Amino acid sequence: MDIQGWMLAVAILLPLIAGILVFLIRNYQARGFIVVLTAVALIVNSIYFLKLGLPTNFTPENQMWGTIITVLDYAILLFYIYAGLSLKNWLVLLFALTQIIPLAWWEFSAGASQKLTEITPAFMIDQLSVVMVLIISIIGSLICIYAIRYMKDHEDHKKLEVSRQSRFLFWLVMFLGAMNGLVLANNLLWLYFFWEVTTLCCFQLIAHDLTKEAINNGARALWMNSIGGTAMVAAMIFIYFNSNQTVEYLTLQSIIESGGTVAFLLLPVALMCFTGMIKAAQMPFQNWLLGAMVAPTPVSALLHSSTMVKAGVYLVLRLAPAFNPVLGVAVAICGAFTFFAASVLAIAQTTGKRVLAYSTIANLGLIVACAGIGTDLAMAAAILLIIFHAISKGLLFMCAGTIEHQIWSREIEDMEGLAEKAPLTTFITVIGMLSMFLPPFGMLLGKWVALEASYVVPLAAVLFVLASAVTMVFWAKWLGRLLQVTPKIGRKIESLSLSYSVPLWSLVAGIFAFGIGVAPVFDKFVKGAVGCVATGNVQNVVALDKMVEGWNIVLPKAAVLTDGSLAVVGSYPVWPLFIVFAVAIILPLLFITLKPQELRPVYMCGEQAGDADTDEWYCAADVKTKLQLGGHYYKGAVGEEAVNTWVYVIAIALLVIMFGVVGVSL
Known part of the structure; x- marks a missing residue:
C-alpha cells in the first residue's frame, strides 16, 4: 500500500x-493516554x-472493502x-425502511451488484477535502481531549454508579474517522456509508445520558x-x-x-443538496440540532x-x-432565510448553548447561501466561514461546558458576574464571542466577502444585511451578562485542568494566528479549495x-473588470486592525478601575424600604417590590x-419552490 493508502488508513481507521x-x-488514565495519542496522530497525519x-x-x-461497506450499510439500517x-x-x-428496501432492491434484485463494485476512484483528495480533514482532525481531536476530563466531571456531578465514559469516548473518537471518510469519499455508495455512520454516532451521543429527553x-x-x-x-438509484x-x-467527481449540463443529473443533485441541508440543520430541520443541546458539551462542540x-x-x-x-x-435564498430566521430566534434564547446552536444554524445558512x-x-467566503466558524464555535462550546461545570447552570x-467568579474562563469566552463578529478576526472578513458576493441575488443580500445586524444583538446581550461585575476583594483566577486548558488555549491561539495570518490562509487554503468548486462562469470569476x-486582503467587486484588473471596494488591513483591537482592550484595563465607594444605590422611582443598601422599594399602591436586574x-x-x-x-415553501424549479428545468 502506498503513502496515500496509509494516510487514509490513519485518518479513517485509526479512530475506529x-x-x-x-x-x-x-482505566481512566489509560483511556486518556489513548485518546491523546490518537489525537496527536490524527493532527500530524492531517498536516x-x-x-x-x-x-x-x-x-x-x-x-473486500466494498463488501465490508455494503454489509455495514445494512447493519446500520437494521439497527x-x-x-x-x-x-x-x-x-x-x-425512514429506515425507506432506505433499506430500495437499496436492497437496487443492489440485489435489479442486478446492479456487480456493476457497483466497478465504481472508481473510491477516494478523491483535493484542496477542499484536505481543508475539511484539517478541521476535523485538529479541532475534533482537541474536543476529544477536552472530553476526557469533562465526562469524568459530568458523571461525578450526576453521581452515576456505573461509568459510561468508555462508551461515550468510543462514539466520539469514531466520529472523527467517519467524518474524514465522508469528506474524502468519491464513490457515492461509500459517501452514503460514511454519511450514515455520522448519523449513527450522532444518535448515540445525543442519547448518551439515557434520560427521556436525551433519548x-x-x-x-x-x-x-x-x-x-x-x-x-x-x-443514486x-x-x-x-x-x-x-x-x-455514481461518483462526486463525475x-x-x-458542470450542470447533464439534464437528468439536476434532480439527484437537488436531492443530495437537500440531504446536505438537513445535516446542516437548515430550516425547517433545525430542531434536531437544537435538541442535541441536551447532550454533554463535547457532543455539542x-x-x-x-x-x-x-x-x-x-x-x-x-x-x-x-x-x-x-x-x-x-x-x-433557502440558506439566506435560515441565516436571518435563526439569528432572530437566537435573540429570545435564555440558555447559552441554545444561543450557540442558533448561531451555528445561522452561519451554516450563510455558507449554504x-x-x-x-x-x-461567494465560494471563497464559504470556505473562509467554514474555517473560522469551526475554530470559534469549537472554542465557545467548550467554554460553555467549562462554565456549566463551574456554576452548574446553562442559563x-x-x-x-462570571468575570469575578471565573475570570480566566470569562476571558477565553469573550475572545471567542468577539471573534464571531468583530475585526480583526476572520469571521467578519468572511461575512464581508459574502455580502459583496451576494449582489447577484438581491433578496439574499437583503437577508444577509438584516441577519448580520441582528447577530450583534444576541452577542452583545450575552457579553453584558458575563462582564457585569462589582468590586470585590480577593478575586482569584480559577485553575483549569490540563484536559480543559490545552484545547481552550490552543483554539484561542488559533483564532489569533489565523486572524493575523488571514492572507496566508487565503493564499494557501482558500484559493485552492475554491478551484475545486469553481462553477466555470467566466462572468463571475474573481482574480x-x-x-x-x-498580510492584507483587498476586497474586490464580485466580478473582474474586462481588462483583467481588480475593482477594489475595500481592504482588510490586518495589522492596523489588530493594533486598534489591542489598544481598545488594554487601555480601559490600565486606566479605568471601579472602586467600591463609587457605587450608588439603584433608584427605582419609589420610596426606599429600609436601609440605604436595600434592594426593596415601595412602588405603585404601596406594594413592596424587590429590585430585579436581568436581560x-x-x-x-x-x-x-x-x-x-x-x-x-x-422554509417549507422555499424547499417546495427549490424542487419545483428543478422539475421545470428537466
Whole structure:
C-alpha cells in the first residue's frame, strides 16, 4: 500500500481502532493516554496531507472493502429498524425502511451488484477535502481531549454508579474517522456509508445520558437525518437508471465535471443538496440540532464545529458546480432565510448553548447561501466561514461546558458576574464571542466577502444585511451578562485542568494566528479549495490571486473588470486592525478601575424600604417590590412560540419552490 493508502488508513481507521480500545479499557488514565495519542496522530497525519500532490485519487486494491461497506450499510439500517421498534418511534422505523428496501432492491434484485463494485476512484483528495480533514482532525481531536476530563466531571456531578465514559469516548473518537471518510469519499455508495455512520454516532451521543429527553432528542436527530439518507438513496438509484444502468455518474467527481449540463443529473443533485441541508440543520430541520443541546458539551462542540453539520455544508459546496442557475438561486435564498430566521430566534434564547446552536444554524445558512450563489467570491467566503466558524464555535462550546461545570447552570442570567467568579474562563469566552463578529478576526472578513458576493441575488443580500445586524444583538446581550461585575476583594483566577486548558488555549491561539495570518490562509487554503468548486462562469470569476497583498486582503467587486484588473471596494488591513483591537482592550484595563465607594444605590422611582443598601422599594399602591436586574429576551416578539409557525411555513415553501424549479428545468 502506498503513502496515500496509509494516510487514509490513519485518518479513517485509526479512530475506529482507538475507539474500540477506549471502549474496552476501563482505566481512566489509560483511556486518556489513548485518546491523546490518537489525537496527536490524527493532527500530524492531517498536516501531512498538505504534502501530497493534489488533486489525487485512491482506490483500495482489495475489493473486500466494498463488501465490508455494503454489509455495514445494512447493519446500520437494521439497527435503525431495531431502534424504531424499541423506542416505538415510527418515524425512525419509517425512514429506515425507506432506505433499506430500495437499496436492497437496487443492489440485489435489479442486478446492479456487480456493476457497483466497478465504481472508481473510491477516494478523491483535493484542496477542499484536505481543508475539511484539517478541521476535523485538529479541532475534533482537541474536543476529544477536552472530553476526557469533562465526562469524568459530568458523571461525578450526576453521581452515576456505573461509568459510561468508555462508551461515550468510543462514539466520539469514531466520529472523527467517519467524518474524514465522508469528506474524502468519491464513490457515492461509500459517501452514503460514511454519511450514515455520522448519523449513527450522532444518535448515540445525543442519547448518551439515557434520560427521556436525551433519548427523544436522539431519536429526532435519527429520523430527521434519515430523511436525508432516503433522499441520497433515491438520488443514486435515479442516476443509475437514467445513465443506461451504468455507474458513470455514481461518483462526486463525475457529477461535478458535468458542470450542470447533464439534464437528468439536476434532480439527484437537488436531492443530495437537500440531504446536505438537513445535516446542516437548515430550516425547517433545525430542531434536531437544537435538541442535541441536551447532550454533554463535547457532543455539542463536535457537532457544531468540526463534524456533522460541516458534513452538510461540505456536500452542498461540493455539488455547487453541478447546479444550474435557477437551482443555485433557490439554494441561496433557502440558506439566506435560515441565516436571518435563526439569528432572530437566537435573540429570545435564555440558555447559552441554545444561543450557540442558533448561531451555528445561522452561519451554516450563510455558507449554504454562498454555495448557491456560486461565484468564485461567494465560494471563497464559504470556505473562509467554514474555517473560522469551526475554530470559534469549537472554542465557545467548550467554554460553555467549562462554565456549566463551574456554576452548574446553562442559563445566561446565571452567568452574571462570571468575570469575578471565573475570570480566566470569562476571558477565553469573550475572545471567542468577539471573534464571531468583530475585526480583526476572520469571521467578519468572511461575512464581508459574502455580502459583496451576494449582489447577484438581491433578496439574499437583503437577508444577509438584516441577519448580520441582528447577530450583534444576541452577542452583545450575552457579553453584558458575563462582564457585569462589582468590586470585590480577593478575586482569584480559577485553575483549569490540563484536559480543559490545552484545547481552550490552543483554539484561542488559533483564532489569533489565523486572524493575523488571514492572507496566508487565503493564499494557501482558500484559493485552492475554491478551484475545486469553481462553477466555470467566466462572468463571475474573481482574480483571487490579486486579493492578497502581503498580510492584507483587498476586497474586490464580485466580478473582474474586462481588462483583467481588480475593482477594489475595500481592504482588510490586518495589522492596523489588530493594533486598534489591542489598544481598545488594554487601555480601559490600565486606566479605568471601579472602586467600591463609587457605587450608588439603584433608584427605582419609589420610596426606599429600609436601609440605604436595600434592594426593596415601595412602588405603585404601596406594594413592596424587590429590585430585579436581568436581560430582556423579547420572547413575545421573536420567541419560538411567536414566530416558529411562520418560519416553518416559509422554509417549507422555499424547499417546495427549490424542487419545483428543478422539475421545470428537466
